[in-house]
Amino acid sequence: MTARTHDEFAFASLVTVAAFYPPAALNLFTFVVSLVGNIVGALIPDMDQAGNRLWDLLPGGDALGRVFRRMFYKHRTITHSLLGLFLIYHGLQWLLPKIVNAGVVDPQVVFFSVMIGHISHLLADGITKEGLPLFFPLPFEIGFPPLQALRITTDSWVETYLVQPGIAVYLI
Numbered sequence: 001m002t003a004r005t006h007d008e009f010a011f012a013s014l015v016t017v018a019a020f021y022p023p024a025a026l027n028l029f030t031f032v033v034s035l036v037g038n039i040v041g042a043l044i045p046d047m048d049q050a051g052n053r054l055w056d057l058l059p060g061g062d063a064l065g066r067v068f069r070r071m072f073y074k075h076r077t078i079t080h081s082l083l084g085l086f087l088i089y090h091g092l093q094w095l096l097p098k099i100v101n102a103g104v105v106d107p108q109v110v111f112f113s114v115m116i117g118h119i120s121h122l123l124a125d126g127i128t129k130e131g132l133p134l135f136f137p138l139p140f141e142i143g144f145p146p147l148q149a150l151r152i153t154t155d156s157w158v159e160t161y162l163v164q165p166g167i168a169v170y171l172i
C-alpha cells in the first residue's frame with residue numbers, strides 16, 4: 001500500500017477504536033499528539049524503504065534512509081512482523097513516558113494511537129499481493145484472502161480509485 005492509503009486507513013482505524021472505546025478524558029494537546037503519533041505509527045513499518053516519508057521529515061533523512069535501508073535485505077521483513085510489533089510495543093512503552101510531558105499529554109492515549117497506526121499498516125499490507133512476513137524470521141508471507149490473485153496490487157487503480165475513496169466514505 002502507498003503511504004497515503006496507510007495514513008487514511010490508520011486514521012479510520014483510530015476513529016473506529018475511539019468510537020468504541022472513547023478515552024475518559026482528552027485534552028487538545030493529547031488529541032493533536034495522538035493524531036501525529038497515529039500517522040507516525042502507520043509509517044514506521046515502511047522505514048525499511050529509503051523513500052519513506054518519515055525519512056523526508058528528518059534533516060539529512062534521505063541519506064540516512066539510504067544507509068538504513070541497507071540493513072534490510074529486502075522490503076517488508078522485521079518491520080512487518082509480530083516480532084517487530086513486539087519490539088515497537090515495548091520500545092514505545094519505555095520511550096513515551098520519557099519524551100511526553102504527562103502533565104499535559106496523556107502518554108497512554110498517544111501510545112495506543114501509535115500502536116493502532118502500526119497495526120493498521122500491517123492489516124492493510126496483508127491484503128496486498130506481496131503479503132505479510134508476519135512470522136519473520138520464518139520465511140513465508142501470509143495474506144488475506146489466502147489466494148494471492150484476489151489481493152490488491154500496491155499503487156494500482158484498485159487502491160487509488162476503490163480503496164482510498166472507500167475509506168473516505170467509511171469515515172463520513
Ligand SMILES: [Zn+2]
Binds near residue numbers: 046076
Ligand atoms: Zn508496508
